[in-house]
Amino acid sequence: AQTVTQSQPEMSVQEAETVTLSCTYDTSESDYYLFWYKQPPSRQMILVIRQEAYKQQNATENRFSVNFQKAAKSFSLKISDSQLGDAAMYFCAYTYPRYSGGGADGLTFGKGTHLIIQP
Amino acid sequence: DTAVSQTPKYLVTQMGNDKSIKCEQNLGHDTMYWYKQDSKKFLKIMFSYNNKELIINETVPNRFSPKSPDKAHLNLHINSLELGDSAVYFCASSHVGLAGTGELFFGEGSRLTVL
Numbered sequence: 001a002q003t004v005t006q007s008q009p010e011m012s013v014q015e016a017e018t019v020t021l022s023c024t025y026d027t028s029e030s031d032y033y034l035f036w037y038k039q040p041p042s043r044q045m046i047l048v049i050r051q052e053a054y055k056q057q058n059a060t061e062n063r064f065s066v067n068f069q070k071a072a073k074s075f076s077l078k079i080s081d082s083q084l085g086d087a088a089m090y091f092c093a094y095t096y097p098r099y100s101g102g103g104a105d106g107l108t109f110g111k112g113t114h115l116i117i118q119p
Numbered sequence: 120d121t122a123v124s125q126t127p128k129y130l131v132t133q134m135g136n137d138k139s140i141k142c143e144q145n146l147g148h149d150t151m152y153w154y155k156q157d158s159k160k161f162l163k164i165m166f167s168y169n170n171k172e173l174i175i176n177e178t179v180p181n182r183f184s185p186k187s188p189d190k191a192h193l194n195l196h197i198n199s200l201e202l203g204d205s206a207v208y209f210c211a212s213s214h215v216g217l218a219g220t221g222e223l224f225f226g227e228g229s230r231l232t233v234l
Contacts, residue, residue, distance in 0.1 A: 035222065039160075043207065045225035089160055106152045106175065106211070107223055109162040 002027045004094050006110035013082045014118045020067075021077045021113045023092030029053075032096045034068070034075045035107065040088040048090070051075065079115075087117045122146050125210045125226035132200060133234055139196045140229045142210030150174075151193035152223065153185060154209040162209070168193055197231075205233045 003026045013019035025034070036048040051059045051068050058066050063080045079086055093107040123144045132138055144151060152175075153165040166185045167175040173185070182198040197204060210226040 033222075043228045043230075045209065045211075045223075045228075047222060050222060091162065106154075106164045106167050106213070108164075112160050112162075 002029075002094055002096065002108050004092050004108050004110040006092055006113050008113045009111070010114040010116065012116040012118060013079075015082055015084060017082055018078060018080045019082055019115065021079075021090050021092075021115065023075045023077070023110055025073050025075065025092070025094050027073070027094065027096065029096045032094060034066075035093040035095075036064070036066070036075075036077045037091045037093060037109075038086075038088045039091065039112075040085075045091075049077065082117050084117050084119060087115060089114050123210055123212055123224050123226040125208075125229050127229060128227060129230050129232075131232045131234065134200055134202060136200050137196070137198045138200060138231070139194055140208055140210075140231070141192070141194045142226055143192050144210075144212040144224070145191065146212055146214075146224060148212035148214045148224070149190055150213050151187065151190075152211045152213075153193065153195050154211060156207040156209060156228070158206070165208075166193075166195075200231075200233045202233050205231055207231070 005024045032053045034051045038046045038048045049059050049061045049064050058068050065078045067076045089112045091112045092110040095107050125142050150169045152167045154162050155165050156162045165179050168187045171187045184196045187193045207228045207230045209228045211223040213223050
């Protein structure tokens with residue numbers, strides 16, 4: 001079974017600084033997708049960034065980037081120039097999409113990291 | 120236009136009651152899900168439906184019954200509510216198959232409080 005582990009229950013960073021959130025996962029599949037979702041106090045789940053396992057290049061989205069180490073099964077999220085609006089729970093997630101139809105495994109989530117931004 | 124909408128957003132009820140949460144998506148996706156987020160914020164899948172067919176049914180009590188009248192709707196009915204059912208329930212949808220990436224689109228969640 002696939003598992004996703006986030007070892008940092010809470011992280012704190014000064015505004016404008018850089019912070020890295022850790023995530024490791026366990027899978028026997030070679031083709032899969034990894035995600036970081038953000039959940040602010042509004043409760044809405046927001047996709048931050050996505051990485052396809054077959055791509056060697058790390059995904060980036062503006063101030064958000066990942067360090068994807070496939071061999072180590074590690075998928076960390078780096079937030080540069082932290083802003084107050086980045087304060088939220090961050091969830092790492094994994095999925096193995098089935099291409100033969102009928103597959104609907106959804107996402108396996110880590111337990112989340114609560115990110116605090118200090119003004 | 121809300122992509123995945125859930126109603127109600129908040130629900131407070133007594134133990135033993137029966138309640139339903141409705142979900143609709145207008146994204147044309149073929150797969151819908153129910154996730155439960157507990158008080159520690161842990162998100163766990165409960166059910167998934169692909170083209171109205173039940174695909175995933177995790178270890179959820181029989182008191183929980185999903186119903187998918189069509190691809191765009193997935194409702195969750197809960198019988199004989201218990202205190203431990205208090206949680207936030209998220210509906211989500213995705214497109215699976217060759218064009219799918221597994222990305223989930225979430226509703227805003229429905230906070231259920233059982234007294």
